[in-house]
Amino acid sequence: MEVVILPDPAACARYAARVVASVLAERPGAALGVAAGSTMEPLYAELARLQREGALDLSRAELFLLDEWAGVDGSHPASFERFVRERLLAPAGLARERLRAPRGEGAEIPAACASYERAIREAGGIDLQLLGLGVDGHLGFNEPGSSLASRTRLKTLTAETAARSTPLFGREEDVPRHVLTMGLGTILESRAALLLAFGEAKAAAAAAAVEGPLTASVPASALQLHPRALAVLDEAAGSRLLRGVYYRSVLERKPAWQRPPELSSARTRTDNPPVRPGGVRR
Ligand code: GLP
Numbered sequence: 001m002e003v004v005i006l007p008d009p010a011a012c013a014r015y016a017a018r019v020v021a022s023v024l025a026e027r028p029g030a031a032l033g034v035a036a037g038s039t040m041e042p043l044y045a046e047l048a049r050l051q052r053e054g055a056l057d058l059s060r061a062e063l064f065l066l067d068e069w070a071g072v073d074g075s076h077p078a079s080f081e082r083f084v085r086e087r088l089l090a091p092a093g094l095a096r097e098r099l100r101a102p103r104g105e106g107a108e109i110p111a112a113c114a115s116y117e118r119a120i121r122e123a124g125g126i127d128l129q130l131l132g133l134g135v136d137g138h139l140g141f142n143e144p145g146s147s148l149a150s151r152t153r154l155k156t157l158t159a160e161t162a163a164r165s166t167p168l169f170g171r172e173e174d175v176p177r178h179v180l181t182m183g184l185g186t187i188l189e190s191r192a193a194l195l196l197a198f199g200e201a202k203a204a205a206a207a208a209a210v211e212g213p214l215t216a217s218v219p220a221s222a223l224q225l226h227p228r229a230l231a232v233l234d235e236a237a238g239s240r241l242l243r244g245v246y247y248r249s250v251l252e253r254k255p256a257w258q259r260p261p262e263l264s265s266a267r268t269r270t271d272n273p274p275v276r277p278g279g280v281r282r
Contacts, residue, residue: 001210001229003247005238009198012232013042016130018260019194019230020047021056023128025261029060031120033129033182034088034099035067035140036080039196040132041087048091053265058092062123064116065101066131067140067181070109070154074101078168102152102180113152113180120186129190133197133237136160137205137218141181144217148225150183184222192228195220197237206233207240 006012020043023030034040050056065081074081081101089096100119104112120126136144136158143158157165157177166172187193197206209220210231216222223229238244 001223001226001231002250003210003238003241003243004230004232004251005235005241005244005247006232007235009039009042009234012196012198012234013046015260016043016194016196016232017046017050017056018263019192019232020128020130021050021263022260023192024056024058024061027127028057029062030127031062031064031123031125033066033126033131033187033190034063034084035130035132036065036083037132039198040083040130043130043196044084044088045091048088050263051092051094055263055265058094058098061098063089063099064120064123064126064182065099066129066187067179068101068103069176070178070180071105071176073103078165102182104180109154109180113154116152117186126186126190127192129187129193131187131193131195131220131223133195133202133205133209133220134161135164135201135205137208137220139184139187139195139219139222141179142184142187142219144219146184146216146219148188148214148216148222149185151186152180152182155179155181184219188222188226190226193223193226193230195223195229195231196233197231198234200236200239202233202237203240206231206237207242211242 004015006015051058068080072079084099085096089099102113102116131139141155157179162175162177163172165175169175208218212218212221214221214224
């Protein structure tokens with residue numbers, strides 16, 4: 001896994017936006033897997049700004065939501081769909097139809113999840129999956145113990161994740177215990193994956209995901225199986241990595257052609273060709 005450690009969330013968001021732009025430059029109608037959560041806010045703000053300034057073009061991208069509360073529709077203030085609509089689509093001036101979300105009720109959930117997986121396949125598969133990180137190492141809503149081969153499905157939250165989600169719903173008893181999430185197998189099929197994590201609270205999970213053993217007990221460690229996974233961490237989230245010095249030296253020595261291009265407004269061309277995360281061109 002490639003690891004990029006940068007001083008703060010703003011720098012991480014700028015770097016991640018360049019990665020998104022490089023994917024869009026290569027495939028304007030790219031399918032992007034999008035996550036919700038506070039970690040995504042600076043990235044979505046940056047993407048929206050770049051879109052408004054004409055430095056990238058998200059208008060043909062197809063967005064697929066990583067996870068959602070079961071039984072919560074896109075109008076609910078805590079809905080992840082609404083989060084992406086309000087933080088990315090609206091400020092970037094993108095139509096809400098560009099975003100699809102896993103959704104289903106009761107016994108129809110398995111069929112709805114299968115149809116969501118089909119929609120991803122019909123879009124040509126996810127080109128870039130954006131991911132946040134749970135403090136317990138969860139990815140999407142794949143809680144510890146999730147199958148490394150899992151697909152989009154209903155999951156039950158751990159008591160800890162439900163408790164941590166209370167601010168979204170006001171009262172802990174109002175937090176849905178059921179969620180729909182892309183599976184780890186779904187995430188591993190994306191052509192590239194970009195994990196973002198900020199802050200000391202994520203440091204142990206980030207270290208376990210990047211350097212710990214591959215284990216369903218740390219779902220994010222599944223990214224070690226991904227051929228093009230990139231973790232972009234701020235100093236605090238990267239503070240418990242054993243190979244931090246090495247990751248920094250890799251970034252410093254990265255050949256220019258391997259770096260995601262710098263972005264400039266009004267769709268001016270950059271000198272660097274677009275490069276996918278991991279520096280491998282298709
Ligand atoms: C939640 C969501 C994830 C999100 C993660 C991190 O449980 N299911 O999709 O990436 O936790 O959230 P945050 O960025 O707010 O720390």
